[in-house]
Amino acid sequence: MTPTPIVTPDEVFAVNKKIRWVALATDKGEVILNRMRPGVRSRTPQGVDEEFVTLGPLTMLGVAEKYSKYLEGVESVVVWYGLMAHVYARLGSQVIAASFEKDPLALVSFLDWLEGKQREITASKQETRNVVLG
């Protein structure tokens, strides 16, 4: 059974109009969501996104996490491509990848949303742990 995506495409696309694509994979490399914004055409050939999302964001986060213990974790990895920008981040036990037009304000709004979502997930995990520990 495929795990339930931790966020919906609608929720992500609502953050900023310039977000073009969103994907989610588990931290084991299983793709559970891969969606373009309706009406937006992908710039990559069919199948490339899915293949990339399997291990690409996770690997880039893994490399960045080498500094985690010195720099208090990795909140996200931002890639500024020639044509667009990508953000990769962990959301609980899933990894999110999103692309958007190269607009710093779109980036900021997405990163703000991401930070809130990560906080929400951490708080919910903590709550579950407290309940379990009684």
Next chain:
Amino acid sequence: MSEEAVWDTEKGELRILGKRHTAIDAQALCNHLDTLVGVQVAEVIMHNLEFRLGKLDATKLRAEKPKATLRELVEHLAKTDRLSGLGITTVTLPENPQNPIEIEIANPSVKATSGAAKGFAFSWWTGALTALLGKEMEAKNFSYTESKNLMMSQIVAKQNK
């Protein structure tokens, strides 16, 4: 497939059960990957590769030996571990299919129960058994006993979470 390893020094070629291989320092590769991307991500990367290769190898073997029993196919595959230098692998298929399949690797070329080495030793088997049993399998309960120089894992049907 040739039944044995063929090391043709003239051609600079190593073939194990018919498939081209290259002898590498697997422990060094696993350590490097662990260092590069961290133990957890390295484990996922290696699992992704080895699981896929295990599935392909088992599917190919079954196509070549359509009349072979599961036990015969598994024994044949276990031989590839020995021939490639991974170690001496013993696969114990349970009488009750609900019980775990036990995998033991004596004198393993990689020794770890986490990170890339874990995937290197057991993910290929997880993929191979997934193909042979026709259901998604996963490895769990990893251990390494230093005194016996023995790595062990159990392979079970993947649980829906």
